[in-house]
Amino acid sequence: MYGDRQPDVTEADDVLIDAVVTHRSERAARQLVERHSPRLLAVVRRLLANDVSAAEDVVQQAWVNGIAALRSFRGDASFSTWMTRIAVRVALDHLRRGPGLHDATPDVLAAEWPAPSHDLDERLDLERLIAQLPSGCRGVLVLHDIEGFTHEEIGVTLGIAAGTSKAQLFRARRLLRRWLTIDTKEKEVMP
Amino acid sequence: MIRDDTQPDDELQQRLSALGREDPLSATFTDRVLAELGERELVRRPRGGRTATRWWAMAAAAAGLFAAGIGLGSTMSATRRSPQPTQPSSSVEVNVPHVGQSEVWF
Numbered sequence: 001m002y003g004d005r006q007p008d009v010t011e012a013d014d015v016l017i018d019a020v021v022t023h024r025s026e027r028a029a030r031q032l033v034e035r036h037s038p039r040l041l042a043v044v045r046r047l048l049a050n051d052v053s054a055a056e057d058v059v060q061q062a063w064v065n066g067i068a069a070l071r072s073f074r075g076d077a078s079f080s081t082w083m084t085r086i087a088v089r090v091a092l093d094h095l096r097r098g099p100g101l102h103d104a105t106p107d108v109l110a111a112e113w114p115a116p117s118h119d120l121d122e123r124l125d126l127e128r129l130i131a132q133l134p135s136g137c138r139g140v141l142v143l144h145d146i147e148g149f150t151h152e153e154i155g156v157t158l159g160i161a162a163g164t165s166k167a168q169l170f171r172a173r174r175l176l177r178r179w180l181t182i183d184t185k186e187k188e189v190m191p
Numbered sequence: 192m193i194r195d196d197t198q199p200d201d202e203l204q205q206r207l208s209a210l211g212r213e214d215p216l217s218a219t220f221t222d223r224v225l226a227e228l229g230e231r232e233l234v235r236r237p238r239g240g241r242t243a244t245r246w247w248a249m250a251a252a253a254a255g256l257f258a259a260g261i262g263l264g265s266t267m268s269a270t271r272r273s274p275q276p277t278q279p280s281s282s283v284e285v286n287v288p289h290v291g292q293s294e295v296w297f
Contacts (some may be wrong), residue, residue: 029228033225
């Protein structure tokens with residue numbers, strides 16, 4: 001029985017998933033958590049504007065939701081993608097309880113969004129710039145340009161239309177370019 | 192030149208690609224997740240070392256009590272079975288009639 005032996009660290013996800021579903025194997029669950037949490041934390045941390053502590057809480061809740069729903073995992077997407085979707089939904093719930101993912105109205109022009117008021121070194125840090133984006137377009141940028149989701153997948157995950165996803169991505173890129181241009185110009189005038 | 196914001200420019204794409212895809216786990220993160228999964232009975236918690244030690248201590252104590260019980264029982268049984276030496280009567284002998292005898296004589 002799987003629960004009686006130590007799983008190999010190279011064991012495939014489907015073997016570990018079967019062990020958790022069939023035997024509620026703690027060892028197999030540990031392997032899955034250790035294997036996939038680093039990526040989940042990176043995605044969620046970016047969605048939550050670099051709030052590491054909140055990101056850990058969100059990913060922990062995502063694992064609870066994911067393991068509870070593991071029987072429904074059909075393998076249509078990879079387990080990593082499946083868990084990422086769950087983690088993103090939990091992160092959205094977290095944001096809705098806070099300032100809100102859609103706090104910035106979509107029709108605000110990128111030019112009207114103020115540039116982050118950090119010193120030059122901080123603004124050169126792209127992570128910090130991403131964290132300064134309005135949460136709606138930040139989520140789309142993270143999922144599309146960093147995680148490689150399609151607009152259709154983003155639409156399903158975030159509960160928005162694919163067209164809205166494209167518009168948010170346009171806005172996020174425009175803001176980032178503007179801020180990066182400001183950074184570059186300020187760098188040029190620096191002694 | 193007007194930029195096409197629907198496509199990432201090379202510089203931005205390059206910088207986004209250079210971002211790390213994984214964050215390091217804190218020392219306690221995995222244990223925290225597993226503890227919650229265990230509390231919700233989504234996974235079976237393995238018997239920990241401390242729990243196993245406690246179990247063995249209880250088993251040893253139970254075995255000790257059992258052995259002590261057997262020893263005490265044996266002692267009591269032996270005491271009950273051992274014949275009591277009769278004190279010789281100095282003056283009167285009483286004869287208890289055997290089965291079939293009807294008389295008692297002195």
